[in-house]
Amino acid sequence: MRRLKSMLRATRSAAAIIFVALLTLTACGTAKLLFQGGEKQVRRKPRAPEPGPYVLIFAFDGAGYDQLMAAIRSGKAPAMAAMLGKDAGRGLYEHGYSVPDAVSILPSTTIAAWSAIFTGAPPGWNGVPGNEWFVREEMKFVAPVPVSVTEMDDNRAMVTDGLVGKALKTPTLFQLARVKSAVSLNAVYRGADYFTLVDPVSMVKLFTEFVADKAAIGPGNSNIYQELDEESVPKLLDSVEDHGVPKIQVVYFPGIDLYAHLATDPLPMEVQYLESVTDPLVAKILEAYGKYGILDQTYVVVIADHGHTPVLNDSRHALGADPNDGPAAVVKAVGFRPRKFVLNPDVSDQDYQAAFAYQGAIAYLYLADRSTCPKPGMTCDWKRPPRYAEDVLPAARAFYRANQTGKPTPLMKNTLDLIFARKPVPAGTSSQEYEIFDGHKLVPIWQYVSEHPRPDLIQLDRRMRWLSAGPYGNRSGDILLLTLSGLNRPIEKRYYFSAPYHSWHGSASPQDSHVPLIVARQGYSGAKLEKIVDAVAGQQPSQLALVPLVLNLLASEPPAKSAGSP
Numbered sequence: 001m002r003r004l005k006s007m008l009r010a011t012r013s014a015a016a017i018i019f020v021a022l023l024t025l026t027a028c029g030t031a032k033l034l035f036q037g038g039e040k041q042v043r044r045k046p047r048a049p050e051p052g053p054y055v056l057i058f059a060f061d062g063a064g065y066d067q068l069m070a071a072i073r074s075g076k077a078p079a080m081a082a083m084l085g086k087d088a089g090r091g092l093y094e095h096g097y098s099v100p101d102a103v104s105i106l107p108s109t110t111i112a113a114w115s116a117i118f119t120g121a122p123p124g125w126n127g128v129p130g131n132e133w134f135v136r137e138e139m140k141f142v143a144p145v146p147v148s149v150t151e152m153d154d155n156r157a158m159v160t161d162g163l164v165g166k167a168l169k170t171p172t173l174f175q176l177a178r179v180k181s182a183v184s185l186n187a188v189y190r191g192a193d194y195f196t197l198v199d200p201v202s203m204v205k206l207f208t209e210f211v212a213d214k215a216a217i218g219p220g221n222s223n224i225y226q227e228l229d230e231e232s233v234p235k236l237l238d239s240v241e242d243h244g245v246p247k248i249q250v251v252y253f254p255g256i257d258l259y260a261h262l263a264t265d266p267l268p269m270e271v272q273y274l275e276s277v278t279d280p281l282v283a284k285i286l287e288a289y290g291k292y293g294i295l296d297q298t299y300v301v302v303i304a305d306h307g308h309t310p311v312l313n314d315s316r317h318a319l320g321a322d323p324n325d326g327p328a329a330v331v332k333a334v335g336f337r338p339r340k341f342v343l344n345p346d347v348s349d350q351d352y353q354a355a356f357a358y359q360g361a362i363a364y365l366y367l368a369d370r371s372t373c374p375k376p377g378m379t380c381d382w383k384r385p386p387r388y389a390e391d392v393l394p395a396a397r398a399f400y401r402a403n404q405t406g407k408p409t410p411l412m413k414n415t416l417d418l419i420f421a422r423k424p425v426p427a428g429t430s431s432q433e434y435e436i437f438d439g440h441k442l443v444p445i446w447q448y449v450s451e452h453p454r455p456d457l458i459q460l461d462r463r464m465r466w467l468s469a470g471p472y473g474n475r476s477g478d479i480l481l482l483t484l485s486g487l488n489r490p491i492e493k494r495y496y497f498s499a500p501y502h503s504w505h506g507s508a509s510p511q512d513s514h515v516p517l518i519v520a521r522q523g524y525s526g527a528k529l530e531k532i533v534d535a536v537a538g539q540q541p542s543q544l545a546l547v548p549l550v551l552n553l554l555a556s557e558p559p560a561k562s563a564g565s566p
C-alpha cells in the first residue's frame with residue numbers, strides 16, 4: 001500500500017515522466033487509448049466556449065442523503081454550501097433545490113445504480129443488475145466490481161475497455177443528448193466524447209487493494225482512495241483545457257465509497273471525507289468554470305448511487321464466498337452442485353447447477369434445469385430456464401429453512417429478511433417480476449407489504465419490479481436473498497453477502513436507498529429549480545430521473561449569445 005501511495009505521489013509531482021491516459025472516444029463508442037508521455041502537452045488556448053447551458057454532474061459514490069446533507073450543513077463544506085446559497089427549508093436553497101426524497105434503484109449498489117442513473121432505464125431493461133452478475137444464456141460470469149470472486153480481469157476491462165458500456169442494452173445519456181460530453185472515471189461512459197482517468201494501472205491496483213487487502217482505515221489516517229479522487233481532477237481539467245468545456249461533464253468520485261467500506265467509524269468518517277476531501281475538489285472545478293466565464297450558464301447537478309450502512313467486520317456477518325459454508329452449503333444440501341466462486345471456472349468445473357452473484361445486502365441465485373445435467377461432470381443447458389417445482393421451489397424452501405433453523409449451516413440462521421422467487425419463463429421472453437416466498441408459496445410484493453407493512457423497505461414493490469421485470473430481468477437470478485439490514489437494527493443483527501468490511505449497502509433500507517439529487521444554478525431561485533426538477537421527477541423521484549432531467553436542462557433555454565462567439 002505504501003509503495004502504491006508513493007507511486008501515486010510520484011504521479012502528482014513528476015507529471016513530466018508519468019503518463020496520463022486519456023481515452024478519446026468516438027461517437028460510436030470505440031475507444032482509442034492515447035498515452036501522453038514525456039513533456040506536458042503545450043497548452044492551447046481554451047476554445048471559445050459553446051453557448052450554454054452547461055450541465056456539470058457531480059457523481060458521488062456512496063454518499064447517502066443524510067451524510068451529504070450533514071456535510072453541507074456543517075459549515076465545513078463551503079464550496080457546496082455556497083453553490084446552493086441560503087437554506088430556505090424543505091430542500092429549497094437560494095439558488096438550489098435538493099430533492100428531499102429521491103431513491104436509488106435496487107440493488108442500491110454501485111455498478112447497477114450508475115448504469116440506471118446514466119441510462120434512465122432500470123436494470124431489467126438496461127441489462128446491468130449489479131456489481132457482478134451471471135448471463136445464463138452464455139454461462140458467463142461478469143464482475144466489473146468483484147464481490148464474490150477476486151479476479152480483477154473484468155475490473156481492468158471496466159476501466160480500460162468500456163466493459164459496462166458494452167454490457168448496457170439501452171442508450172446512455174451521452175448518446176441521447178447528442179452534445180459534446182465528457183466523463184471522469186465513471187464506468188458508464190459509452191457515447192461520451194472524452195473519458196479521463198488516472199493512470200489505469202494504478203486505478204486497477206487500487207481496486208485490487210480494496211478487494212484483496214481490505215485494510216481498515218482509522219480516523220485521521222490518510223488513504224489511497226482519497227488520492228484517486230484528487231488525481232482525477234487535474235486530468236479532467238487538462239482535458240477541458242485541451243478540448244473546450246463540454247456541454248455535459250461528469251465528475252465521478254469513487255474514493256468516497258471505497259473509503260467508507262473500510263472506515264472504522266463509517267458514517268461520521270464519510271461526512272468528514274466529504275468535507276475535507278470532496279468539497280475542495282468541487283471548489284477547484286467550480287473555480288475553473290468561473291475562470292471560463294460560464295458558471296452563470298451552468299446547471300450543477302449532484303447525485304449519488306447509494307448510501308452506506310455500518311456492519312460488523314467479521315466472518316459471522318459477512319455471508320461470504322466460502323464454498324463449504326453459507327449460501328453455497330444451503331443449495332448443496334438440497335442436491336445442487338454450486339458454481340465455484342471464481343470468474344472463469346476450469347473446464348472440469350463447468351458442471352455447476354447453481355450460481356451466486358453478490359451485491360452486499362442482496363444475493364442472486366441462478367438455477368439450472370437439473371434434468372439437463374443430473375450427473376457430476378455434465379454441463380447443464382443454461383439456455384433453458386429452471387423448472388419451478390423441481391429446481392426453484394426446493395432452493396427457496398432450503399433458504400427459508402436455513403434461515404429459521406440454522407440447518408444445514410448455522411451461519412445462515414436469522415440472517416435473511418426476505419426470500420424472493422418467481423416462476424421462470426423461457427429465454428428470450430420478458431421475465432416475471434419477483435414475488436415473496438412466504439415459506440409455502442409466492443405472494444405478490446404489493447400484497448405481502450399490505451399485509452406485513454414494511455416502511456423500512458422503501459418502495460419495495462416498485463423497485464423490485466424495475467430490477468426483475470423486463471427483457472433482462474433474468475439477470476437478477478431465479479431466487480433473490482435479502483439480508484436483515486438497516487440502521488433500525490442493532491449492528492450485530494445486520495448481514496451482507498461479501499467478504500468482511502466495515503460498511504456495506506445494497507438493501508432497500510432508507511439508509512442505503514435515500515440518495516441526494518440536487519440541482520443548483522447561479523441566478524436561478526430554488527423555487528424555479530424545484531419546478532424544473534419536479535416536472536421530470538414527479539411524485540416519487542428516483543435516480544431514473546437524471547437522464548430526462550439533464551435532457552430538459554440542456555433544452556431549458558435558447559442558447560445564450562456567448563461573448564466569444566462571432
Ligand SMILES: [Zn+2]
Nearest residue numbers: 061062110257
Ligand atoms: Zn457505489
